[in-house]
Amino acid sequence: MTDRNMIVLHQGRCRAHPQSPGKRQKQVCLASRRRCCGLAVCFGLLCLLLVISNIVLCLYYINLKMEKDVQCQLRNQTVIAKKYGSSYYYILEWAKTWSKAREDCREKGGDLLIINSKEEQEFINKQGINTWIGLTDAEKEGEWKWVDGSALTTGYWMSGEPNNAGPGEHCAVFLVSPPALNSWNDMNCMKPSDCICESTKPPLN
Numbered sequence: 001m002t003d004r005n006m007i008v009l010h011q012g013r014c015r016a017h018p019q020s021p022g023k024r025q026k027q028v029c030l031a032s033r034r035r036c037c038g039l040a041v042c043f044g045l046l047c048l049l050l051v052i053s054n055i056v057l058c059l060y061y062i063n064l065k066m067e068k069d070v071q072c073q074l075r076n077q078t079v080i081a082k083k084y085g086s087s088y089y090y091i092l093e094w095a096k097t098w099s100k101a102r103e104d105c106r107e108k109g110g111d112l113l114i115i116n117s118k119e120e121q122e123f124i125n126k127q128g129i130n131t132w133i134g135l136t137d138a139e140k141e142g143e144w145k146w147v148d149g150s151a152l153t154t155g156y157w158m159s160g161e162p163n164n165a166g167p168g169e170h171c172a173v174f175l176v177s178p179p180a181l182n183s184w185n186d187m188n189c190m191k192p193s194d195c196i197c198e199s200t201k202p203p204l205n
């Protein structure tokens with residue numbers, strides 16, 4: 001006869017089977033209770049395991065989502081690409097140093113903006129964004145050169161600029177202004193500014 005044949009579970013309590021002998025009944029009952037407790041503990045542990053795995057999965061998902069958001073923001077960094085004349089102009093948001101701005105422009109297939117005409121100067125002014133331009137005198141003070149290596153011929157400096165006023169004022173920044181034709185300042189290259197890049201082809205993603 002098996003244990004199962006000798007006990008009856010009645011309202012959660014262990015009762016002897018009417019046909020089982022007394023002492024043996026008690027032992028079987030105890031064993032059965034232990035087994036019940038064991039099962040309850042196992043079930044509890046299983047539940048705990050499920051809760052923990054749910055928490056881990058949730059955290060993993062949140063983490064993934066955050067990473068995705070950052071990637072999206074990075075991708076949205078290139079705000080516009082406008083065609084003007086034979087060039088594309090695209091704006092890199094988020095202020096950065098002159099060198100970093102240049103690096104980011106180059107990564108997208110262009111370079112910092114070069115202003116070759118009065119019309120281009122006015123076009124940039126209309127964009128309403130203060131921006132680094134691809135002009136520097138870092139090699140030799142007062143000798144302004146564009147990033148393509150050409151020397152500056154016509155400059156649209158603000159009145160009194162370039163004045164090399166503070167340390168590291170070796171990079172030109174375009175400050176949106178009326179009048180549109182006087183908007184450049186030489187500024188410390190390490191200061192942050194937004195930037196407009198220029199390229200002959202649409203910017204790379």
Ligand code: MAN
Binds near residue numbers: 163165187188
């Ligand atoms: C003032 C002027 C500029 C100079 C900046 C530096 O605006 O003197 O020439 O570049 O300060 O912040």
Ligand code: CA
Binds near residue numbers: 161163164185186187
């Ligand atoms: Ca200056």
